[in-house]
Amino acid sequence: MTDSAPYQDFQTALRDARCIVLLAGPGLRSVATDTTYRSRGETWQRLDAEELANPNVFTKDPSLVWQYYHYLRESALKAQPNAAHRVIAKLSSNVDALNRIAPNAKLHFITQNTDSLSARVLPPDAPSDAQPIEIHGNIFRVKCTQCGMTEKNTDNPICPALAGSEKFFNGVQEPVSFIHESDLPRCNQCSGLLRPDVVWFKEEVHYLDSTANLVSDCDLLIVVGTGLLVSPCSMFSEVVRRHGGKIAVFNDQETYADRLAQFRFQGPCQVTLAKALQMEEDV
Ligand SMILES: [Zn+2]
CATH class of the missing domain: 3.30.1600.10 (SIR2/SIRT2 'Small Domain')
Structure with missing residues (x-):
């Protein structure tokens, strides 16, 4: 397998996807000036x-x-948003950008991060459904x-x-x-x-029902900068795999989701995410 093969296979999965859930965690911002x-x-x-x-x-x-x-x-x-924040913001807010790589899909962005960086980088005219679903507040x-x-x-x-x-x-x-x-x-x-x-220790995450519904419809779960160690995110990858969905993991280190993932991109997500989504010129 060549270095580009995982990227090509992931891009094929994007073209086939209908419901993409992108789940981000603390690693998304680890390389920002933050x-x-x-x-x-x-x-x-x-x-x-x-x-x-x-x-x-x-x-x-x-x-x-x-x-x-x-x-x-x-x-x-x-803190300043990094390239990974900008890639996600563009895909969430710009239908043409999403259609270029995933012509049949709707994208839903769920974040564990509470720092507002993902919302801050959205353009002022972004549609309301481009706002990240902030499950940890x-x-x-x-x-x-x-x-x-x-x-x-x-x-x-x-x-x-x-x-x-x-x-x-x-x-x-x-x-x-x-x-x-x-x-x-x-x-x-x-x-x-x-x-x-x-959301503090032992408190229920926000938007639990709606995120559970999204994950049950999801045919491509993209995990960025999280080890999926905390419930309910630890369940998301299991649910997606159980109904035949695919999983891509972008992380610096190995994660809980790796064993279920078809696509693993190790390294700084501000580099790997833009490359895998063919958006290096967009950020
Ligand atoms: Zn009051």
């Missing part, structure tokens, strides 16, 4: 970042968790812990008390300064404490 990507075991303020994404920790210490999310928001605002949305109100919030900082707290991260020796709950982000309808509208 410090929000954190591999397992990295720490923030010498705490496990994953431990902070937990409703119980938020209840006990909303000051600490809000400082962490303020830091993530600051980092995401400074979005750090630029908030949810009231009291009345349940949710809304977009891109204020920077989100409240005066959090200004500057982003500098206390990873390895900095200074202790986290305590911010009183009344000075943290509050609901403008009921004054309740706001939280980031993201």
Whole structure:
């Protein structure tokens, strides 16, 4: 098999596809100028970042968790989308671009990422269905812990008390300064404490029913930058294979989905994705 054979076979699968689901995870942004990507075991303020994404920790210490999310928001605002973000945005928003490589297909873009980079790179006139389906929420949305109100919030900082707290991260020796709950982000309808509208430990992902329906119709699943270790994404590849769909994996490392995938493209996805989709000149 030559080096180009997997690409040609994948391009044939694209031409035959009718329902493509592109599922992206943290590896999509790992090569962007973005410090929000954190591999397992990295720490923030010498705490496990994953431990902070937990409703119980938020209840006990909303000051600490809000400082962490303020830091993530600051980092995401400074980050620049990369070539892989641009390829996906073009395919999602431009029917002609999609038709060139997959003339019979509709594309659905599901992301585990909460950083808004995929939405930010869409053109201003993009149709509403080009917006990524953000199953883990979005750090630029908030949810009231009291009345349940949710809304977009891109204020920077989100409240005066959090200004500057982003500098206390990873390895900095200074202790986290305590911010009183009344000075943290509050609901403008009921004054309740706001939280980031993201999916935390043991919480249900957003759009579960609609994504399950998409995956059950999907005949080509394209996995980009995720190891599919977290449910329900870990089930997606199983479901697609069970009904005879094909799977392509773009990742730096081996993933859970590899053993089910017909097409595996290892390496930086900002290079491999554009090449496999024949869109190197588009980005
Ligand atoms: Zn409220």
